[in-house]
Amino acid sequence: MTEEDVTRKRVREILTEFKDHQGALLIALLHIQYELGYTPEFAVEDASAILGFSQPEVWGVLSFYSDFKIGKQGDHFIDICVDGPCHIGGAPGVRRALEEAALDESNKFEVRAISCPGICAKAPVVAVNMRYHGDMTPDKALELAAKLD
Amino acid sequence: MPETFTEIKRTADATWNEWVNNGSPRIFVQTNADSMASGAIEVKEAIQDTLDKQKISADVTVVGSQGMAFAEVVVDIIKPDKPRITYGNVTPENVPGLIVDYIVKDDPRPDLALGTQGEGEIDGIPLLKDHPFWKLQYPIVTRNFGHIEPGNLNHYIAQGGYSMLNRALEMEREDVRKEIESSVLRGRGGALFPAATKWNFMMNAPHPKYLAVNGEEGDAGAFTDKAIAENDPHTLLEGILISAYTMGIDKSFVHIRAEYLVAVERLRRAVHELEEANLVGENILGTDFSTEIEIEATGHAYICGEETALMDSVEGKRGTPRPRPPFPAAYGIFGRPTNINNVKTLSYVPAIFEHGGEWFKSIGVEAATGTMFLSLSGDVKHSGFAEVPLGVSLREVVEDMCGGTKSGTSFKGIQTGGPLGGGADWDSLKDLPLEFDPLNGLGAPVGSGGMMMLGQGTCIVDLTHNLMQFNAAESCGKCFPCRKGTGHIVRTINRVMTGLGKMEDLDEIVYMGDTMRDGSLCGLGQLAPRITTAMLRHFRSEWESHLVDKTCPAGVCGNLDGQEITFS
Numbered sequence A: 001m002t003e004e005d006v007t008r009k010r011v012r013e014i015l016t017e018f019k020d021h022q023g024a025l026l027i028a029l030l031h032i033q034y035e036l037g038y039t040p041e042f043a044v045e046d047a048s049a050i051l052g053f054s055q056p057e058v059w060g061v062l063s064f065y066s067d068f069k070i071g072k073q074g075d076h077f078i079d080i081c082v083d084g085p086c087h088i089g090g091a092p093g094v095r096r097a098l099e100e101a102a103l104d105e106s107n108k109f110e111v112r113a114i115s116c117p118g119i120c121a122k123a124p125v126v127a128v129n130m131r132y133h134g135d136m137t138p139d140k141a142l143e144l145a146a147k148l149d
Numbered sequence B: 001m002p003e004t005f006t007e008i009k010r011t012a013d014a015t016w017n018e019w020v021n022n023g024s025p026r027i028f029v030q031t032n033a034d035s036m037a038s039g040a041i042e043v044k045e046a047i048q049d050t051l052d053k054q055k056i057s058a059d060v061t062v063v064g065s066q067g068m069a070f071a072e073v074v075v076d077i078i079k080p081d082k083p084r085i086t087y088g089n090v091t092p093e094n095v096p097g098l099i100v101d102y103i104v105k106d107d108p109r110p111d112l113a114l115g116t117q118g119e120g121e122i123d124g125i126p127l128l129k130d131h132p133f134w135k136l137q138y139p140i141v142t143r144n145f146g147h148i149e150p151g152n153l154n155h156y157i158a159q160g161g162y163s164m165l166n167r168a169l170e171m172e173r174e175d176v177r178k179e180i181e182s183s184v185l186r187g188r189g190g191a192l193f194p195a196a197t198k199w200n201f202m203m204n205a206p207h208p209k210y211l212a213v214n215g216e217e218g219d220a221g222a223f224t225d226k227a228i229a230e231n232d233p234h235t236l237l238e239g240i241l242i243s244a245y246t247m248g249i250d251k252s253f254v255h256i257r258a259e260y261l262v263a264v265e266r267l268r269r270a271v272h273e274l275e276e277a278n279l280v281g282e283n284i285l286g287t288d289f290s291t292e293i294e295i296e297a298t299g300h301a302y303i304c305g306e307e308t309a310l311m312d313s314v315e316g317k318r319g320t321p322r323p324r325p326p327f328p329a330a331y332g333i334f335g336r337p338t339n340i341n342n343v344k345t346l347s348y349v350p351a352i353f354e355h356g357g358e359w360f361k362s363i364g365v366e367a368a369t370g371t372m373f374l375s376l377s378g379d380v381k382h383s384g385f386a387e388v389p390l391g392v393s394l395r396e397v398v399e400d401m402c403g404g405t406k407s408g409t410s411f412k413g414i415q416t417g418g419p420l421g422g423g424a425d426w427d428s429l430k431d432l433p434l435e436f437d438p439l440n441g442l443g444a445p446v447g448s449g450g451m452m453m454l455g456q457g458t459c460i461v462d463l464t465h466n467l468m469q470f471n472a473a474e475s476c477g478k479c480f481p482c483r484k485g486t487g488h489i490v491r492t493i494n495r496v497m498t499g500l501g502k503m504e505d506l507d508e509i510v511y512m513g514d515t516m517r518d519g520s521l522c523g524l525g526q527l528a529p530r531i532t533t534a535m536l537r538h539f540r541s542e543w544e545s546h547l548v549d550k551t552c553p554a555g556v557c558g559n560l561d562g563q564e565i566t567f568s
């Protein structure tokens, strides 16, 4: 099985697991997002087939909640919060540094903007593969990125 | 035969006493999502490692955070018969030294200590309650933070928890409601509606009826609902149960963002322990009261904090607001009567019920009773969360408790109440009390307690642009004034920031805002322009510098030469 086959099998398992839940569509999709760190595009087709929603309905939910990041462009994810407290705390500089580094290191990691995860007292905040790190500076962020393999 | 509350309490007290008096040093690691972002997990591992290597026997416990994000990772050590010492800025590197010095060599390391807590004193270490961050505080909803293992039912009960539920169950529902009503507790979700008055609409509503617990907390810069769920979930759950009993609720949905991983996990653990103890479910404590609690880990969308949108979200759909009426009390979740309260509002209920409405009123001021649980972020030395009595002076909050700016510059102002809130300059704010009406009048509503402190290095135009961009992104798109208006204001501010703006743009922003306020379907569109209006009102000269002198006083907008830059 290719990597994609394994992922797809898992996605279908999750969807099936939540089939009978109240509010299944959102819960199952969130589960996929937080387990994989992203939402594969084929989840739309699968959710539609397994949970009985039209594909536009599934897209409707995916595009509405800021949790969902469709597709995957790198081996790792570095998410940076771009909301108020992080913004004035220096998030734009951290983001620029990371994005430049990501270009140099094609595909090692993907930099994604996220909405406030409530760690504003430690702004600016990044999450490396969904683990949060606070009080970021461009240098500290690059150090975290350099540790990825 | 289910256990009586007396039996449950006896077991809890015994477990607690055994833990407290086990004769070995106890080490607390204050752990929540914030301290984990500063390495709390690594610190805990380093502590365990040091204990193993040095063959020291000590008990290591994860407790909640006391809100001192500025000093995290925070670790406490309690040696038998000694007061608890709270240490700040603990790292995996300084852990071995600290453990060996204090536990083995009996040197309490005043250099790392923030203060002592509880009875007794230690030479060279001040009392934590005298720390500027603590002097103003009055812990009610935060009373257990840092003192118990979050979600541990025995710990919570040993602190007196659930005895108020037990008492309520023996009372008439209306009497419970009246006690809460007498406190004039106003909703902490932002709209400030008196909580127990709202409950009135539910008392005689037909079954099944629901309670939606609003923990969406989508506004950037607010994190106190998360703090309660992470650091003492049982206080919230007891508040839910007392409220559910009062209104005769069949099921409560705790709506909390799935990405609050720690909060969701601890809430789930807490509910599970409640189920085991028959404190939730069928015939609670042998009475004829049955109710359920479900932890709903949902998606992140600001608009889902709006009460009608929240109900869609509980049903698993996109959360789009519905016009009211019908009000949720008549037609809510799955079409059933539903009451909606914020996490903080409900978390006050057990303490109010214990000490009485008069007590709660005596803490704040007449128009704003009790405490406010503040989220402190931005350019501030003491960032974190803090619970202070309403009515205290903002000068004390900002200059003493917060310790000034982190950057060392003077205060420029405060952005309050999240992106739908507002803000004001420090000169207008500094002589005011922390109270709802005066701040509202200034265009800086307290909202749910988010306070973003602004130093001289923050550009108001750039910040307003960021907040308005947030509002635009969060607009659900259903109604025209909000969908178009937010985007239009963002583009107009963008012109100001890039040197392409004209003075008339400022009038245009105000005019657009008025249209949105009057024409939008829900609170998001109606409130979104508040931030621009307030920032224009209080910081006009900063906007004019951008437009007339083509300079950014804070030096943030580097690009005022008329080149449009694109923002993503």
Ligand SMILES: Cc1cc2nc3c(=O)[nH]c(=O)nc-3n(C[C@H](O)[C@H](O)[C@H](O)COP(=O)(O)O)c2cc1C
Pocket (backbone or CB within 6 Å): B186, B187, B188, B189, B190, B191, B192, B193, B195, B214, B215, B216, B217, B218, B219, B302, B303, B304, B305, B306, B307, B308, B340, B341, B342, B343, B345, B346, B420, B522, B523, B524
């Ligand atoms: C756009 C918008 C977002 C809101 N977000 C929240 C929120 O995140 N949490 C919250 O408790 N209330 C939020 N509210 C207020 C709720 O609609 C509602 O008034 C509140 O949950 C009622 O609880 P309370 O009376 O206990 O404050 C929001 C309102 C609007 C218009």
Ligand code: FES
Pocket (backbone or CB within 6 Å): A081, A082, A083, A084, A085, A086, A087, A115, A116, A117, A118, A119, A120, A121, A123, A124, A125, B220, B221
């Ligand atoms: S604004 Fe970035 S964590 Fe809240």
